[in-house]
Amino acid sequence: MNKIMPTELQMNLQNAVLILGYNNTRINDVKRIRETARNTLNAATILCKKSPTVEDKNTADFVIDVALNSDQKNIDNIMNAIKDISINVVAVLPFSDPGTQLGSKLALHLGLRGPDVNKVNTALDKYAYRQAEKNAQGYPRGYKPIFAEKIDSFEQLCAIHKQLNGKTFLKPTSEGNSRGCMNLSHVHSLENAWSEVRKYISSGVVAEELVSNSEEYSWDHVAGFSWVTEKKTTQNQYRAEIQQIVPAPLSDVETSLITNAGTFMSELAGSNHGACHNEVFYSEKCQSVQAVEPNLRPAGMRIWDLAALAYENFEPWKEWLLWTSQNNRQESFLNTLNQKCYAGLRMITAVKEGILQNIPEINLNTLSTEQVELIEIVWTKKPENSVTTVIKDNSDFIGYIIATSKDYDALSSFLDITTQKLALEVKIYDFFN
Known part of the structure; x- marks a missing residue:
C-alpha cells in the first residue's frame, strides 16, 4: 500500500470521515459528502475502495486502496493507513452495498454508530434477506413475505x-x-x-x-427522518428504474403501511437508524406491502437531493454525518418532515441505438411552466459514447432531469413529456453509417 502524504490543507483537518466505496456513477455524491464533512464536522474525507482511479483520488482528501469485504486484513490495512496520516476518524459512511459489510465492523472497532455486524449481511445478500424474512416472528400489518x-x-x-x-x-x-x-x-x-x-x-x-398488480415505492430514511418515494420502472424484462418522485402521493394509511414495512426491513438488516433505502411493492387493491430488497446506504438517482427540495430545511447528507459521528444525541429517532412541494427525477432514454454525436444546449427557463420549475438537466453520456434503447440499468440512460411543483399530476406529466422532447434533440449516429 502506498503511504498517504497529506497536503497542508488536509493537515489542518484533524478529523476525518471514512467513505466505504460508492455505487456506479455516484462520484458527484462523494464530492457532496466531502463538502458536507468539511462544513459540518471540519473533517477530511477518506475514500476506501479497491483499485481507485485518478478521478477517485481527486474527489476525496485521501484514498485507501482496499477491498470492501469484512476481512480482518482489510480493517488492519485501513487502520494502518489512518495511523500513517495521524488523523482522527469521527464517522464511517458505508456508501456502497459491499461497503456496508466492512463499514459495520469498522464502526464497531472505532466506537462509532453503524449497522449491526450480526445482521448486516441481510442487506447485501438477497437470499439472506428472504431467509430472515421467512424466520421473522410476526409481520407488520399488510406485510406479505415473498x-x-x-x-x-x-x-x-x-x-x-x-x-x-x-x-x-x-x-x-x-x-x-x-x-x-x-x-x-x-x-x-x-x-x-x-x-x-x-x-x-x-x-x-x-x-x-414475480409480484404483479402492484406499484413500486421505497421507504427512505436517515437518522429518524423518513419519507416514501414513488418509483417508476421500464416495462421490459430488466425493470430498470426510470422515475422517482418525493414524496409519493399516498394517503396517510398507505404511507403508514409502507413506513411500517420499511422499518421492519431495516430492523431485519440491522440499520440502527442509519441510512436506509428499502424498496417495496404496494398493492392498493389488497392494501399489502411486499419487500423488494433492503439497502443500508443512501438511495441512488438523487433521491436525497429530491427530498431536500421537497421538504423544508432538510439536509439528508448533513443528518447522516451527524448521526454516524454521534453529534445528534437525541434519545428518539422519530423526526417530522414538512412538505413544501413535490420533487421528481426522470431518466432520458435514447430514441435509437448508435453513437452519440451531439448534445443540445438547453435553457431551463424555456422548458419550465407556470406550474413546474425545471431545476436541472444532466447528461450522463458524452459524444462518441455508444447508446442503446434496451435499458438494463441506469448506466444505459443518456441523462435525466429534475423538476419541482406543488401539483403532483402536473409534475408527473411534465417529467414524461420533457424527457421525450429532450431525447429527440440528441443527435445519434447509426452504428452502420
Missing part, C-alpha cells in the same frame, strides 16, 4: 418456473450484480434466460415469485 429459492441449475429453474406458473423473477444474490435481474414473463425462452444469468451462479442466483 417466496424465494436459490438455484444452481437449469433444471431447478424450470421446476420453480413451473411451480410459480411462469411468474418468476431472477436476482443475483449480490447487490453488485444488478444487471443480472430478469423478469421471466418477458423472455422468449428459459434457455435464453439461463444463458444470461448463469454467469452469476458462482456467487448465487435467487428465483422469486
Whole structure:
C-alpha cells in the first residue's frame, strides 16, 4: 500500500470521515459528502475502495486502496493507513452495498454508530434477506413475505418456473450484480434466460415469485427522518428504474403501511437508524406491502437531493454525518418532515441505438411552466459514447432531469413529456453509417 502524504490543507483537518466505496456513477455524491464533512464536522474525507482511479483520488482528501469485504486484513490495512496520516476518524459512511459489510465492523472497532455486524449481511445478500424474512416472528400489518429459492441449475429453474406458473423473477444474490435481474414473463425462452444469468451462479442466483398488480415505492430514511418515494420502472424484462418522485402521493394509511414495512426491513438488516433505502411493492387493491430488497446506504438517482427540495430545511447528507459521528444525541429517532412541494427525477432514454454525436444546449427557463420549475438537466453520456434503447440499468440512460411543483399530476406529466422532447434533440449516429 502506498503511504498517504497529506497536503497542508488536509493537515489542518484533524478529523476525518471514512467513505466505504460508492455505487456506479455516484462520484458527484462523494464530492457532496466531502463538502458536507468539511462544513459540518471540519473533517477530511477518506475514500476506501479497491483499485481507485485518478478521478477517485481527486474527489476525496485521501484514498485507501482496499477491498470492501469484512476481512480482518482489510480493517488492519485501513487502520494502518489512518495511523500513517495521524488523523482522527469521527464517522464511517458505508456508501456502497459491499461497503456496508466492512463499514459495520469498522464502526464497531472505532466506537462509532453503524449497522449491526450480526445482521448486516441481510442487506447485501438477497437470499439472506428472504431467509430472515421467512424466520421473522410476526409481520407488520399488510406485510406479505415473498417466496424465494436459490438455484444452481437449469433444471431447478424450470421446476420453480413451473411451480410459480411462469411468474418468476431472477436476482443475483449480490447487490453488485444488478444487471443480472430478469423478469421471466418477458423472455422468449428459459434457455435464453439461463444463458444470461448463469454467469452469476458462482456467487448465487435467487428465483422469486414475480409480484404483479402492484406499484413500486421505497421507504427512505436517515437518522429518524423518513419519507416514501414513488418509483417508476421500464416495462421490459430488466425493470430498470426510470422515475422517482418525493414524496409519493399516498394517503396517510398507505404511507403508514409502507413506513411500517420499511422499518421492519431495516430492523431485519440491522440499520440502527442509519441510512436506509428499502424498496417495496404496494398493492392498493389488497392494501399489502411486499419487500423488494433492503439497502443500508443512501438511495441512488438523487433521491436525497429530491427530498431536500421537497421538504423544508432538510439536509439528508448533513443528518447522516451527524448521526454516524454521534453529534445528534437525541434519545428518539422519530423526526417530522414538512412538505413544501413535490420533487421528481426522470431518466432520458435514447430514441435509437448508435453513437452519440451531439448534445443540445438547453435553457431551463424555456422548458419550465407556470406550474413546474425545471431545476436541472444532466447528461450522463458524452459524444462518441455508444447508446442503446434496451435499458438494463441506469448506466444505459443518456441523462435525466429534475423538476419541482406543488401539483403532483402536473409534475408527473411534465417529467414524461420533457424527457421525450429532450431525447429527440440528441443527435445519434447509426452504428452502420
